[in-house]
Amino acid sequence: xxxxxxxxxxxxxxxxxxxxxxxxxxxxxxxxxxxxxxxxxxxxxxxxxxxxxxxxxxxxxxxxxxxxxxxxxxxxxxxxxxxxxxxxxx
Amino acid sequence: xxxxxxxxxxxxxxxxxxxxxxxxxxxxxxxxxxxxxxxxxxxxxxxxxxxxxxxxxxxxxxxxxxxxxxxxxxxxxxxxxxxxxxxxxxxxxxxxxxxxxxxxxxxxxxxxxxxxxxxxxxxxxxxxxxxxxxxxxxxxxxxxxxxxxxxxxxxxxxxxxxxxxxxxxxxxxxxxx
Numbered sequence: 605x606x607x608x609x610x611x612x613x614x615x616x617x618x619x620x621x622x623x624x625x626x627x628x629x630x631x632x633x634x635x636x637x638x639x640x641x642x643x644x645x646x647x648x649x650x651x652x653x654x655x656x657x658x659x660x661x662x663x664x665x666x667x668x669x670x671x672x673x674x675x676x677x678x679x680x681x682x683x684x685x686x687x688x689x690x691x692x693x694x
Numbered sequence: 695x696x697x698x699x700x701x702x703x704x705x706x707x708x709x710x711x712x713x714x715x716x717x718x719x720x721x722x723x724x725x726x727x728x729x730x731x732x733x734x735x736x737x738x739x740x741x742x743x744x745x746x747x748x749x750x751x752x753x754x755x756x757x758x759x760x761x762x763x764x765x766x767x768x769x770x771x772x773x774x775x776x777x778x779x780x781x782x783x784x785x786x787x788x789x790x791x792x793x794x795x796x797x798x799x800x801x802x803x804x805x806x807x808x809x810x811x812x813x814x815x816x817x818x819x820x821x822x823x824x825x826x827x828x829x830x831x832x833x834x835x836x837x838x839x840x841x842x843x844x845x846x847x848x849x850x851x852x853x854x855x856x857x858x859x860x861x862x863x864x865x866x867x868x869x870x871x
Binding site for chain 2: 605608609612613616644647648650651652654655656657658659660661662663664666667668669670671673674683686687688690691
């Protein structure tokens with residue numbers, strides 16, 4: 605792998621706790637001494653947050669699609685009837 | 695349940711459908727008794743399934759003995775938090791996702807860009823980091839010849855997305871100018 609990818613891998617290993625304890629301590633010391641590394645770490649952390657946000661959005665879209673099927677498809681009529689009855693106001 | 699079995703959209707669809715049928719009626723009954731609406735119950739249950747899915751994906755060896763009771767527990771907690779503590783319309787969205795605080799990211803702009811220009815990369819990264827699929831499953835799913843190619847592709851995608859995030863990160867100064 606090229607150097608830039610190896611740097612990404614190092615940060616990734618650190619956050620995924622795949623780094624031996626001694627190496628992790630050295631890595632933390634480097635982030636204090638090297639501003640470029642500290643910046644890369646920060647951007648990588650934000651990248652993980654973006655991935656989480658994207659993925660959560662996608663899984664929620666899948667769940668909403670399932671819900672839509674369940675509440676509209678004729679084969680689930682019994683289920684729909686059972687649920688809507690619960691919310692009928694007397 | 696092994697989350698590895700949920701590697702495709704079709705498998706997840708069948709999984710969520712089964713959970714809806716199994717656990718939603720009890721929760722809906724609870725919400726109805728609490729004078730809530732069907733829409734509120736559905737909204738909370740969606741978030742419940744997201745939480746449950748994330749738990750299964752991240753803790754692969756943990757076994758949930760009573761899935762129905764577990765889901766009902768999560769859903770009731772979310773209901774109480776959201777509808778009884780005065781934060782009625784606060785979505786689940788990313789309450790637990792930390793972003794480095796001294797810079798504000800134009801998140802929606804980045805997400806929009808990544809969804810259009812970098813969808814394949816985002817799906818690959820999702821499989822690794824969110825779905826927590828084993829690398830050999832990721833390689834098969836995305837058509838890589840082996841685990842090494844899939845791993846290199848992951849780092850390339852991470853680099854690409856990180857560069858986008860970096861370019862779109864707005865410094866505080868950008869807001870006050």
